[in-house]
Amino acid sequence: MQYSQEQYINSFLNNVKIIEDSFRRNVGLSKLTVSYIKKLSEELYRRYGKESKLKIMDFCGTHEYTITRFGIRSLMPDNIDLVAGPGCPVCVTPSYYIENAVKLALEGITIYSYGDVYRLRSQKPVSGAYSLADARALGGDVKIVTSIVEAIKDAEKHGNDSIFLGIGFETVAPGYANVLLKKLLPRNLKILSLVKLTPPAMFYSIDILHEKPLESSIVGVIAPGHVSTITGAKAWAPVAENYGIPVVVAGFEPIDVLLAIAEILKQLVRCEAKVVIEYTRAVSWHGDLKAQVAIHKAFKSVDDVWRGIGYIPKSGLRPRENFEYFDAFSYFGIKELTPSDWRYDLLPGCRCAEITLGKAKPTSCPLFMKICRPEKPIGPCMVSDEGTCSIWARFGVDSLASDIARDVGLR
Numbered sequence: 526m527q528y529s530q531e532q533y534i535n536s537f538l539n540n541v542k543i544i545e546d547s548f549r550r551n552v553g554l555s556k557l558t559v560s561y562i563k564k565l566s567e568e569l570y571r572r573y574g575k576e577s578k579l580k581i582m583d584f585c586g587t588h589e590y591t592i593t594r595f596g597i598r599s600l601m602p603d604n605i606d607l608v609a610g611p612g613c614p615v616c617v618t619p620s621y622y623i624e625n626a627v628k629l630a631l632e633g634i635t636i637y638s639y640g641d642v643y644r645l646r647s648q649k650p651v652s653g654a655y656s657l658a659d660a661r662a663l664g665g666d667v668k669i670v671t672s673i674v675e676a677i678k679d680a681e682k683h684g685n686d687s688i689f690l691g692i693g694f695e696t697v698a699p700g701y702a703n704v705l706l707k708k709l710l711p712r713n714l715k716i717l718s719l720v721k722l723t724p725p726a727m728f729y730s731i732d733i734l735h736e737k738p739l740e741s742s743i744v745g746v747i748a749p750g751h752v753s754t755i756t757g758a759k760a761w762a763p764v765a766e767n768y769g770i771p772v773v774v775a776g777f778e779p780i781d782v783l784l785a786i787a788e789i790l791k792q793l794v795r796c797e798a799k800v801v802i803e804y805t806r807a808v809s810w811h812g813d814l815k816a817q818v819a820i821h822k823a824f825k826s827v828d829d830v831w832r833g834i835g836y837i838p839k840s841g842l843r844p845r846e847n848f849e850y851f852d853a854f855s856y857f858g859i860k861e862l863t864p865s866d867w868r869y870d871l872l873p874g875c876r877c878a879e880i881t882l883g884k885a886k887p888t889s890c891p892l893f894m895k896i897c898r899p900e901k902p903i904g905p906c907m908v909s910d911e912g913t914c915s916i917w918a919r920f921g922v923d924s925l926a927s928d929i930a931r932d933v934g935l936r
């Protein structure tokens with residue numbers, strides 16, 4: 526059925542109104558959900574005792590933003606601990622690839638980068654430059670773009686050898702696949718695909734904490750809403766089936782997150798573990814099948830390295846052999862990292878890896894808000910708006926206030 530422009534606009538406005546009424550202004554539902562969370566947590570408190578902190582992990586920078594920005598942690602009972610997971614692709618991009626991009630920029634190759642990647646610091650300098658921003662200051666041709674389409678249009682104009690830094694999760698992969706499959710890239714523009722896949726990282730994060738005592742293992746997962754529009758909620762089924770952990774695919778309004786927490790606690794009380802879609806307005810069980818096929822045709826999955834963490838099996842995407850000409854790795858002879866080459870690539874003191882895996886919080890890093898701040902980031906989690914340290918630095922007033930209150934004996 527074809528919609529007229531007017532019908533389309535009306536339907537859009539109607540949906541916005543539903544979201545406003547149901548999710549943004551629904552104080553009654555918020556209060557009910559918070560009191561339901563308290564009731565469920567009391568039941569779990571009786572069952573597991575006061576020593577047990579129940580750790581619920583979010584796997585998306587936008588969920589961490591919602592939780593921190595809207596003070597959702599401050600609404601949680603004492604035995605519920607909300608922790609961030611590997612939800613920021615910039616935070617986990619290895620230093621090695623940034624060093625390569627900086628080197629090529631200084632050799633005269635035009636580099637297209639998203640704004641947050643532009644400020645990402647490498648561990649080692651290349652000719653005095655730690656980041657693409659430094660490389661530009663030294664005369665390198667580094668251009669900030671908001672999409673690969675912008676890079677294509679610009680590269681077509683100048684004809685210089687160029688690289689688009691393809692950083693992101695499954696949400697950006699269909700766009701990159703599309704330009705490869707439809708041959709939209711000009712011959713002078715290559716992709717350096719550093720796309721990461723989130724389900725393997727989720728299994729890895731759960732695995733390393735799984736055998737630990739209850740207070741440090743993950744008992745519930747708020748699965749990423751954006752990624753799930755592509756992968757479908759089915760991608761998280763192994764978390765429920767293999768680990769017995771409840772999963773809720775949630776939207777990004779505060780009430781979405783509260784409903785997700787309530788559903789996880791409800792499953793824990795009932796000793797259930799299943800995948801539930803709370804974000805039904807955007808996510809289905811099977812996801813976007815067309816996008817999945819496009820990704821599969823354009824890319825192969827590879828064992829990939831996550832900054833500060835190391836190799837996670839089948840967690841990255843590289844172009845298939847038939848797109849070799851547009852693959853920056855082969856065209857520019859960039860050597861792939863291997864497990865034996867990779868070295869721990871965070872700066873001394875930076876606890877990004879532990880923060881990314883839910884084992885630490887930004888406030889436990891000695892550099893947090895001292896020498897590492899959003900305006901002058903040292904570690905990768907402080908660079909992007911989706912990085913946990915950046916979110917806590919900008920909005921974590923509740924958390925900092927709670928810590929100080931605890932330190933001075935008020936809590």
Ligand code: SF4
Binds near residue numbers: 887894898904905907
């Ligand atoms: Fe790393 Fe900075 Fe976060 Fe510390 S505050 S963990 S140095 S990003």
